[in-house]
Amino acid sequence: MATKKPASDYSESSIRVLKGLEPVKQRPGMYTRTENPLHIIQEVIDNASDEALGGHCTHIAVTQNVDGSITVEDNGRGIPVGLHPEEGVPTVEIVFTRLHAGGKFDKGSGGAYAFSGGLHGVGVSVTNALSSRLEITVWRKESDGNGLHHMVFADGDVIEPLTSRPAPRDGKKSGTRVTAWPNARYFDSPNISQPELQRLLRSKAVLLPGVTVTLTNAKTGDTQTWLYAEGLRGYLTESLAQVSNGETLIPLFEGAQYASGESDGFAEGEGAAWVVAWTEEGAIVRESYVNLIPTSNGGTHESGLREGLFGAVKNFVEMHSLLPKGVKLLPEDVFARASFVLSAKVLDPQFQGQIKERLNSRDAVKLVSTYTKPPLELWLNQHVDYGKKLAELVIKQAQSRQRSLQKVEKKKSSGVAVLPGKLTDCESSDITRNELFLVEGDSAGGSAKMGRDKEFQAILPLRGKVLNSWETDRDRLFANNEIHDIAVAIGVDPHSAGDTPDLSGLRYGKVCILSDADVDGSHIQVLLLTLFFKHFPALIKKGHICIARPPLYRVDAPARGKKPIQKIYALDDGELVAIEDKLRKEGVKQGAWAISRFKGLGEMNAEQLWETTMNPDTRRLLPVTLGAVDHIDSSARFNMLMGKGEAAGRRAWIEEHGNEAEADI
Numbered sequence: 001m002a003t004k005k006p007a008s009d010y011s012e013s014s015i016r017v018l019k020g021l022e023p024v025k026q027r028p029g030m031y032t033r034t035e036n037p038l039h040i041i042q043e044v045i046d047n048a049s050d051e052a053l054g055g056h057c058t059h060i061a062v063t064q065n066v067d068g069s070i071t072v073e074d075n076g077r078g079i080p081v082g083l084h085p086e087e088g089v090p091t092v093e094i095v096f097t098r099l100h101a102g103g104k105f106d107k108g109s110g111g112a113y114a115f116s117g118g119l120h121g122v123g124v125s126v127t128n129a130l131s132s133r134l135e136i137t138v139w140r141k142e143s144d145g146n147g148l149h150h151m152v153f154a155d156g157d158v159i160e161p162l163t164s165r166p167a168p169r170d171g172k173k174s175g176t177r178v179t180a181w182p183n184a185r186y187f188d189s190p191n192i193s194q195p196e197l198q199r200l201l202r203s204k205a206v207l208l209p210g211v212t213v214t215l216t217n218a219k220t221g222d223t224q225t226w227l228y229a230e231g232l233r234g235y236l237t238e239s240l241a242q243v244s245n246g247e248t249l250i251p252l253f254e255g256a257q258y259a260s261g262e263s264d265g266f267a268e269g270e271g272a273a274w275v276v277a278w279t280e281e282g283a284i285v286r287e288s289y290v291n292l293i294p295t296s297n298g299g300t301h302e303s304g305l306r307e308g309l310f311g312a313v314k315n316f317v318e319m320h321s322l323l324p325k326g327v328k329l330l331p332e333d334v335f336a337r338a339s340f341v342l343s344a345k346v347l348d349p350q351f352q353g354q355i356k357e358r359l360n361s362r363d364a365v366k367l368v369s370t371y372t373k374p375p376l377e378l379w380l381n382q383h384v385d386y387g388k389k390l391a392e393l394v395i396k397q398a399q400s401r402q403r404s405l406q407k408v409e410k411k412k413s414s415g416v417a418v419l420p421g422k423l424t425d426c427e428s429s430d431i432t433r434n435e436l437f438l439v440e441g442d443s444a445g446g447s448a449k450m451g452r453d454k455e456f457q458a459i460l461p462l463r464g465k466v467l468n469s470w471e472t473d474r475d476r477l478f479a480n481n482e483i484h485d486i487a488v489a490i491g492v493d494p495h496s497a498g499d500t501p502d503l504s505g506l507r508y509g510k511v512c513i514l515s516d517a518d519v520d521g522s523h524i525q526v527l528l529l530t531l532f533f534k535h536f537p538a539l540i541k542k543g544h545i546c547i548a549r550p551p552l553y554r555v556d557a558p559a560r561g562k563k564p565i566q567k568i569y570a571l572d573d574g575e576l577v578a579i580e581d582k583l584r585k586e587g588v589k590q591g592a593w594a595i596s597r598f599k600g601l602g603e604m605n606a607e608q609l610w611e612t613t614m615n616p617d618t619r620r621l622l623p624v625t626l627g628a629v630d631h632i633d634s635s636a637r638f639n640m641l642m643g644k645g646e647a648a649g650r651r652a653w654i655e656e657h658g659n660e661a662e663a664d665i
Contacts, residue, residue, distance in 0.1 A: 434510075
């Protein structure tokens with residue numbers, strides 16, 4: 001006989017509120033990389049780098065101590081130690097014990113850190129939370145003499161409150177020293193990778209001209225020092241020498257440009273520094289940074305560099321009539337053999353996740369491309385011989401790419417279906433790059449046609465709502481004109497889950513559902529997903545189906561501090577609330593911003609639709625996958641939701657799950 005389980009007591013006391021640094025200890029993986037403690041030490045190094053970026057620090061010293069702790073010391077201004085005007089506790093304590101606290105939130109004119117690694121505000125507080133012990137010493141220049149301040153934490157809690165005394169006259173005047181003992185329980189390995197740490201520190205020296213960076217190993221007594229007089233140029237030259245035997249095709253293209261107060265659309269000080277090299281053979285080197293933070297997964301600033309380089313080279317090739325007949329240049333042709341180091345300065349960077357490995361800020365594409373394209377184009381036209389050498393390399397890449405595509409074309413069936421008349425096709429035949437947008441309505445289809453990149457994006461407008469095809473036989477599918485046009489445009493015949501369909505005729509690597517951000521738009525999404533799940537399941541299985549996510553709101557934000565007037569887009573009500581909260585924190589008065597709600601895609605002009613929904617560098621595209629459940633379970637769910645005789649089951653399910661925002665199918 002089974003024993004009855006005691007009823008769980010679910011009451012007010014069951015709700016637990018995580019305070020202070022407890023969220024970090026409970027879920028460290030949400031805040032840092034947990035393979036080893038390098039990232040939490042990097043947070044301390046980034047703080048010292050921000051001081052150097054602001055011109056207040058000339059030396060950053062990192063020491064690996066014998067007992068496993070790491071010390072980071074700088075000669076900057078020193079973290080403020082006085083009582084915080086609002087919290088009534090020492091400011092240094094707030095910095096190390098409170099999430100979302102720090103000087104980097106003040107982005108206005110005169111802010112302590114106008115350009116820094118981001119606005120997550122959880123940096124060194126995460127270091128403190130995940131360290132068994134952390135000691136901080138601060139030297140501050142004060143009106144009544146220099147002060148020396150000391151404080152100790154254990155597992156994120158204060159165990160030795162702040163003590164202050166006069167600093168020795170012949171000692172250090174200002175700066176910060178942080179020593180952390182990473183807690184091994186939070187990491188897969190307690191050992192920091194030496195090559196990664198060295199690479200990180202070397203990059204800081206490169207990006208901070210005139211700043212000396214040292215790494216000392218107390219066990220061996222070895223000390224490494226980095227100081228790059230040539231900055232990015234010296235770094236890229238040294239890196240290429242280590243990984244490649246290929247000589248640079250043309251002299252290194254380098255430059256730096258930052259917005260002045262009069263710049264249209266960019267905040268004062270925003271911009272980039274870069275150095276680019278092209279080699280015909282060997283490995284390539286690509287490193288990018290945003291406000292000194294390494295972005296190992298790239299992001300929108302790298303997309304801007306690619307766009308700028310492509311635009312300059314393409315214009316040079318066309319001006320000098322160098323392009324052979326039948327050859328078309330693409331951005332990847334220019335970028336394929338390019339090595340670069342890119343350092344962008346962005347006033348309010350938006351990263352993908354707390355570990356900041358990828359930049360997501362939409363404006364960074366325009367920022368970097370605007371500043372890199374004109375100088376390269378000018379230089380190429382001033383040095384035509386070098387320009388022709390580069391053009392020859394780029395054209396070879398394009399010809400090689402086109403030859404590989406022709407090999408694929410020969411494998412395709414010789415039978416060609418007549419494409420639907422409503423389809424506005426793309427020019428490229430590269431299946432991996434091509435995209436088809438299934439657009440709700442002719443009006444939105446018109447905007448999409450004008451806003452798209454005709455090279456690789458095709459548009460198929462749909463009239464009204466597509467047929468619910470869940471219970472439609474495969475032989476009867478083509479009786480519906482919309483479904484017929486979709487199937488012919490995609491180039492794949494309807495099939496079942498157990499079939500092995502012929503996908504050689506597939507014409508697009510991505511099929512994107514683009515509908516309004518409202519209830520009707522969601523219904524159209526469901527009908528199209530039903531069609532693909534039931535009759536084209538291989539397309540979902542192989543990751544070819546996506547959902548485009550147009551914004552529902554546009555917020556026109558006024559200029560504030562160093563920030564110019566901005567247009568900020570929100571996908572839904574939740575993002576709108578977050579944007580408004582952020583504007584209030586930045587000191588914008590309630591009502592100073594204007595909110596527009598898009599009633600449909602047809603209300604968006606072509607430029608807005610491209611920037612928010614179609615540009616691969618700035619859009620948010622949602623891939624459609626089956627998730628953890630198998631096809632049989634998903635079929636049962638679809639049958640309950642879309643079957644004609646399942647009204648009672650649907651109602652019961654809606655009553656039970658109707659308050660859930662999302663459900664896995």
